[in-house]
Amino acid sequence: MAATGMNFQLLFYFACLSVIYALYEDQIGKFDWRQQYIGKVNRLYWEQPTSGKRLFVSTEKNVITSLNSASGKIVWRKVFEEGRRGEVDDMVHNGDVLATVHAGRRVATWHPASGNQHWEIFMDGDDTHKGSVRFVGDLVVALSSSKVYGIPLKVAKDFWEVELPNSDTVNYKILEVYDGKTYAVGMTLGSEVKVLSIGQDGAVLSTKSILAGFLRQNTECRVVQGYYLMCLCKMTDSIQVLNLQNPKGFVATSIQDLGVQENSESIYWIKSFNSNEVGEIIRVGNDMIVIVNVGTNGRVSLMKQLPKSVIADIVNYEDKTYIVSLEQTGHEEYGVSLYDMSSWEQVLDHNHRLHYASHHGLPEQISCFLAHRSGKIVYKIVVLSQDYSLQLIHKTGKIAWRRDEFMAYPTAVEMVDLPVSENQAKFEDEFGSHDDNVMTMFVKRVKTQLSQLQTFVIQQIQKLRGVKHHSVVIEEGGDDDDVDDEEDLLRDEFSLHKMIVMATTPGKIVGMRSINGHIAWQHFVPELNPFDRFGKEKVILHVQRTTAHFPHLPQCVVLGKNKVSGRAHVFAFNPINGQRISQMPVGGLHLPYNIVQSFLLGEWDKDFMKPLILVDDSYSVHTFPSTAQSFVTEQSFNIYMYVSDIDNGMISGYRIIKQQNKLVADNVWKVNIQNQRQNLKITSIVAKKANEHIHSQGRVLGDRSVLYKYLNPNLIAVVTQGEEPATSQQKAYPVINIYLIDVITGHIIFHDNHRKAQGPVHVIHSENWVVYNYYNTKQRRHEMAALEMYEGKNQSNSTVFSSFTAPHQPLVMRQSFIFPLPMYTMTTSDTEKGITAKDIIVGLKNGGIFTLPKAFLDPRRPLAPTQETQEEGTLPYIPELPVHTEGMINYNQTLYHIQGIHTSPTGLESTCLVLSYGLDLFHTRIQPSKMFDVLKEDFEHWLIASVVLSMLVASFITQKLASRKALNRQWK
Amino acid sequence: MAAPMKLFFVAIFTIIFGLTASFDDEFEGSRTLTLEHSFDQGQDPVFTKRGTVVIRSVQSNKATFSQLTSLSSEDRKLLKESVKTDGIYRIRIPIRETEEGTVYVSTFTKACAIYESGLSEILVISVDQSGEVLGISIATRYCQGIHVPSSNLSDWNTKVDISVTVTGPAPDTQSYIEKIKRDEQEKAKGSQADNRSFFSKYWMYIVPFVIMMFIMQSIDPQQQQGGGSGGGGGR
Structure with missing residues (x-):
């Protein structure tokens, strides 16, 4: 018995080994790629004092990093935890040290060359307060919500702290250092500003309160020219200035007094990466950029108006101050100007023009670095654009590099098959039509074959020419990295090369080649904002028509919220080349209603288009494209949908009926999954993938009988989370409930609950099973539960599934396991026909992507x-x-902040494409059941062929010999 | 050995506590629910009372339906009409009162399914562990387009099923640890029995082998001779 136990264990380990997918060392990077991003830059410093070879950057994605300014590549990158706890509130650089403050409480200093940390200390205070940090002498001064700290640069010892007065009511927002003194500025909305000045030894030199009745929630203040607090007051259209060195009172300057000619009803700051002591750039109205400065009397005066400028920055270099400005000179073209501030003369000797693609939106922020080279001033300008991309312009207006940081903000991902070549499509078209007679079919055949011959000849000629062309490219130095992208976007043999369509938070929609991760096309829809779905930013992306319907072009649609109105905003495009469909405005289509639900109809119309159905908040039904309304009306008898009320725990089902020539949603069922005592909230709803293929209807058991799967395509898994309140015997504890609901009839197939368990709950729902992960607070471990549904040994209906007649209580088998690691997300593999075994793909918090056989x-x-x-x-x-x-x-390619994992089938049944997105992108292929449908690379074709051939020859010869022998015997 | 022992006890305590925790607030009392129905097809259907469902015990799945009246002739007409237009039949149960009005759980089925089954159906009422009604659904039969005489359409033949929230699965560490212990014990037993010497364990293989060798050696010279003579015979 012991021996058999052993055997089982051995068998088990072998079973594990056999399903493991691993790479050889030389296969690294062959089937996979990783792209590392940093997020939208909010602070940027050039390496000090002179070289400018590196950039030090902090971003919105909780990252501090150093970039090589020549290539844009990451030198080092520190990624902090997600959420408020890892946020970089402020970062400063003084040549030797980088100092940061995180989540309002944590101050740290870093070595700029290596990114190593010197020290880190915690401050007292509230972590919702945005902290601030500065250098003064050899101290780092940092501001928390209640204290100012002065910490020696070398070691975090013997530091001083100053308690801020009334810190519970006054919001201390600003910390600034000037002339060896530290100023902390606190604000109370509608009443006053408090200014504390602190010496280098930590002594409070003065505390003053100044009346400031104009302070509102939207009043933006910053310190200009070192020691003036400047506030833009939107209500009175004025600029309020306070001298921090000698705070007596605010001096107001109205915008009209500035003497700007434009209609100047509103003023905005232009965000700047650096501070300077000369002036400040502000934007008046919509498109006028002016430079102002504050006089000794506190009055603001206009220094210069830059009417053509799109964006400008002030830069100090060799005791002089320059203004760098980008000016629009044509379509997708900007000119670079550099003015000496003392003489207002253009410094650059000739026109510098640069190509600035319109899909980046407007430039939002720039930073400039100047240097002398052979007697001339040369520049490097970093431009941060509306789409979060960061690019560097140098010397003559060329773009040295670009970082597509919008890729760190994915809100929806889809993979689309590439189209077959036109010839192939025609060929398939020939078999596609049934109403042709023999003659026309024959003509068609000849035509297609002729055209095939033609393209073959053309290809051969191009190949011959292409060799020459290629050599020329190499001589030029090949500064264009898109050489390989000139390849046609055509489907390969096994459809391993796909188009990844990705929508992002800033409104950028991107098409990427799955083979190498290069961007094939991009489109900017700035008005498209994501929806908030269970606390995550999501837009809805659907493939309305795939590439399989030549000559109809494929079509994708993105649905989001309009940035301004919050109503629906759609954008439809061709996923292969990124071109928007005809009648689609450049900025997308703004629809005049709010959306409560939208989904893609399962049926396609006569043009192979699946209409997108949108339901507005008055429960009228709309379609996109609107021409599909009649088709949807025809189909309406079997369209059902559901809407969930997350906070009240109600899910309602609707059917679509026609009422006065309008389609409306009619409520047909309601489910109440609220328990008022536990205050349950719906935290996730997971449906199956719409295009999932299931190969096997049942499972063959050991006794050769079949256990039929319960395959209900209308099933959703709903998770609610709440808390059981404390009683006299027990403390309060969290609870999780899982419901499996048929969304046609509202029938709850199965519901279970977990006490003393909390989220986040990650759910996978596929075939006849649901797998979910939760945290067990009692055992303090992560657990994974699996539910599998079976109809039993008899199948109710083998051809069609109908929710009205389905078995109402299927067999639900369940078991739970301990999963030893915390995770970000999980999903399952997906293959062409669903024959291959499924893998669970888990994005782990340690940066790994782990596959576990189902x-x-x-x-x-x-x-x-x-x-x-x-x-x-x-x-x-x-x-x-x-x-x-x-x-x-x-x-070993660690991935940070994984948001989701997308899987997509390929033409090979064994292979599934996996894309992990988040701060980093990672793409690879997996074979859950190994490569059973492909011969190995080292398969010896020649050996097999020669053996078969020689066998044939041998049998032929022996046959001859045998017949001769038989003949001879006859003659005897 | 001490560590698994400890684990074992921890597991046992977990189970015991888990069990007591799962029993303490389960709902067992009876509850009466009003069932309303409607044959209306439009957006704002009007519901009328059909009867009451009495839940006697949630855990042992005991519930009954009693109808208020048998189906009136007008309702029968409405039902037949909605069968003709492939309409739906709705039911609902009020579950609580709020400021905004009564909260219902509701469901529907094809009118033809109710008609063809002759008003026989199974109602499934989902209830959570504290007795709160989560949802309701109807299970009937296929629509085949058969005609049902009106006499079969007067009284409801309703069976009520209660589906209660089950406790979710938990990793079964206890049985696994028990199993391992059992295996270990068996192993220990096995090794105890087998501490005989090598020879005493395998004498039954060794002795025949030795005997064989002995015999082989003794008959070898004869064989060689035989071989030689055989060869000679061939010539």
Whole structure:
């Protein structure tokens, strides 16, 4: 018995080994790629004092990093945890040290060359307060919500702290250093400003309160020219200035007094990466950029008006001050100007023009670095654009590099097959039509074959020419990295090369080649804002028509919220080349209603287009394109949908009916998953993938009988989370509920709950199973539960599934396992026909992507294996799920802040494409059941062919010989 | 050995506490629910009372339906009409009162399914562990387009099923640890029994082998001779 136990264990480990997918060392990067991003830049410093070879940057994505200013590549990158706790509130650089403050409480200093941390200390205060940090002498001064700290640069010891007065009511927002003194500025809305000045030894030199009745929520203040506090007051259209060195009172200057000619009803700051002591750039009205400065009397005066400028910055260089400005000179073209501020003369000797693609939106912020080279002033300008991209312009107005930082903000991802070549499509068209007679079919055949011949000849000629062309490119130095992108966007043999369509937070929609991650096209829709779905930013992206319907072009649609009105905003485009469809405005289509639900109809119309159905808040039904209304009306008898009320825990089902020539949603069922005592909130709703293929209808058991799967396509998994209140015997504890609901009839198939468990709950819903992950607060561990639904040994209806007649209580098997690592997200693999075994793909918090065969999460794993279970192939039950390093498909390529993982089938049944997105992008292929449908690379074709051939020859010869022998025998 | 022991006890306590925790607030009392129905097809259907559902026990799935009256002739007409237009039949249960009005759970089925089954159906009422009604659904039969005489359409033949929230699965560490212990014990037993010497364990293989060798050696010279003579015979 012991021996058999051993055997089982061995068998089990072999089973594990056999399903592991691993790479050889030389395969690294062959099937996968990773792109590292940093997020939208909010602070930027050039390496001090002179070289400017590196940039030090902090971003909105909780990252501080150093970029090589020649290539834009990351030198080092520090990624902090997600959410408020990792946010970089402020960062300063003084040549030797970078100092940061995180989440209002944590001050740290870093070595700029290596990114190593010197020290880190915690401050007292509230972590919702945005902290601030500065240098003074050899101290780092930092501001928390209640104190100012002065910490020596070298070691975080013997530091001083100053308690801020009334810190519970006064919001201390600004910390500034001038002339060895530290000023902390606190504000109370509608009443006053408090200014504290602190010496280098930590002594409070003065505390003053100044009346400031104009302060509102939207009043933006900053310190200009070192020691003036300047506030832009939107209500009175004025600029309020306070001298921090000698705070007596605010001096107001109205915008009209500035003498700007334009209609000047509103003023905005232009964000600047650096401070200077000369003047300040502000934007008046919509498109007028002016430079102002504050006189000794506190009055603001106009220094210069830059009427053509789009964006400008002030830069100090060799005791002089310059203004760098980008001016629009044509379509997608900007000119660079550099003015000496003392003489207002253009410094650059000739016109510098640069190509600035309109899909970046407007430039939002620039920073300039100047240097002398052979007697001339040369510049490097970093431009941050509306689409979050960062680019560097140098010397003559060329773009040295560009970082597409919008890629760190994905809100929806889809993978689309590339189209077949036109010839191939025609060829398929020939078999596609049935109403042709023999003659026309024959003519068609000849035509297609002729055109095939023609393209073949053309290709051969191009190949011959192409060799020459290629050599020329190499001589030029090949500064264009898009050489390989000139390849046609055509489907490969196994459709391994796909187009990744991605929508992002700033409104950028991108098409990427899955093979190398290069951007094929991009489109900027600045008005498209994402929806908030369970606290995550999401837009809705659907493929309305795939590439399979030549000559109809493929079509994708993106649905989001309008930035201004909050109503629906759609944008439809061709996913292969990024061109918007005809009648689609450049900035997308703004629809005049709010959306409560939208979905893609499962049926396509006569043009193979699946209409997008939109339901507004008055429950009228609209379609996109609007021409599909009649088709939807025809189909309306079997269109059902559901809407969930997250906070009240109600889910309502609707059917679509026609009423006075309008389609409206009619409420047909309601489910109440609220328990008022526990205050449940719906935290996620997961439906199955719409295009999922399931190969096998049942599972063959050990005794050769079949257990039929319960395959209900209308099933959703709903998760609610709440808290059981404390009673006299027990403390309060969190609860999780899972409901499986048929969304046609509102029938709750199954519902279970977990006490003392909390989220985030990650759910995978596929085929006849649901797998979810939660945190067990009692055992303090992450657990994964698997539910599998079966109809039983008899199948109710093998051809069509109808929710009205389905078995109402299927068999639900369930089991739970310990998953030893915390995770960001998880999903399942997806293949062409669903024959391949499924893998669970988990994005781990340690930066790995881990694949776990679904067989490990089988609720039918027996505790004591028997002959029968062995025959069936279920693994014996072990409570802990194994985490092998071989299962990490991203090997050592750590990924940060994984938001989601997208899987897509390929033409090969064994292979599934995986894209992980978040701060970093990672793409690879997986083969959950190994490559059963492809011959190995080292398969010896020649050997097999020669053996077969020689066998043939041998049989032929022996046959001859045999017949001769038989003949000879006859003659005897 | 001490560590698994400890684990084992921890597991046992977990189970015991888990069990007591899961029993303490489960709902067992009876509850009466009003069932309303409607044959209306429009957006704002009017519901009328159909009867009451009495839940006697949630855990043991005991519930009954009693109708208020049998189906009136007008309702029968409405039902037949909605069958003709492939309409729906709706039911609902009020579950609580709020400031905004009564909250209902509701469901529907095809009118033809109710008609063809002759008003026989199974109602599934989903209830959570504290007795709160989550949802309701109807299970009937296929629509085949058969005609049902009016006499079969007067009284409801309703069965009520209660589906209660189950406790979710938890990792079964206890049984696994038990299993491992059992295996270990068996192993220990096995090794105890087997501490005989190598020879005493395998004498039954060794002795025949030795005997064989002995015999082989003794008959070898004869064989060689035989071989030689055989060769000679061939010539």
